[in-house]
Amino acid sequence: MTPQPPENRDKDAGRWSDLGRPPLNATALRRALVRPDGLWTGLDVVPATGSTNTDLAARAAKGEDEGAVLVAEEQSAARGRLDRSWSAPPRSGLFFSVFLTPRVPLERWGWLPLLAGVATATALSRTAGVDTALKWPNDLLVTVDGQERKTGGILAERAGSGVVIGIGLNVSLTAEELPVPAAGSLALAGAQSTDRDPLLRAVLRSLEQWYGRWQDADGDPVRSRLQETYAAGCATLGRSVRAELPGDQEITGEAVAIDGDGRLVLATADGVQQPVGAGDIIHLRPADGS
Structure with a gap:
């Protein structure tokens, strides 16, 4: 039997073309995260899109419910703060957005990207076993070969009646796949696991917990302990x-x-x-x- 060229093998194998980077299990994620009494009201996983933030913001403008989660296996037009672009190979990271409608004073909404940073960093440190620090205002740092490297970023944007928060994390990127030398990934930082399903579950559960605590405190960063926790993990x-x-x-x-x-x-x-x-x-x- 004549071996197929790599491009044909990839086409035939489809979503399973890279067994080292299996697709997310949307059904299992929904079963674990979407509950009647919980924050997350829906979770969709799409094979590819330009930007999960852009897509979810469009849904928010049409009246999307709070707690919607949109995950992409690949993003072709991902944006960071000030519209800076970045990219990563398919299924090499976690690229997702959530829609929140905080019921706290509007002047405290600026804490949301910092809250997302705290929630993500604590979840990764616990689940991946990688010490994750925060660079103000919206970067997540890990240590690779003794140097701090950016492994993720957060982007919060007003949309509809609330805020869309996008989170991008480099999970299994190799040194050759890094977009810039200063970037990093959980794998390069020695993560004990790069299985994206439990990582995503951990981040969303942590985000739900911190968001609930912050709202219970009427958005007060002191009473919710958000301010002191962010400061404790801030490498800046x-x-x-x-x-x-x-x-x-x-x-x-x-x-x-x-x-x-x-x-x-x-x-x-x-x-x-x-x-x-x-x-x-x-x-x-x-x-x-x-």
């Missing part, structure tokens, strides 16, 4: 950084705190403590430029 604090702002402005100082509005507080050389909001910043870099 204690470092000298340079915040690049619109109009070629910048602020350099030591990151000393996360304030009550979720802003990063920089202590500058002239003794001023300057808060910087996520919506005001273009880049946050080490002060030495590395």
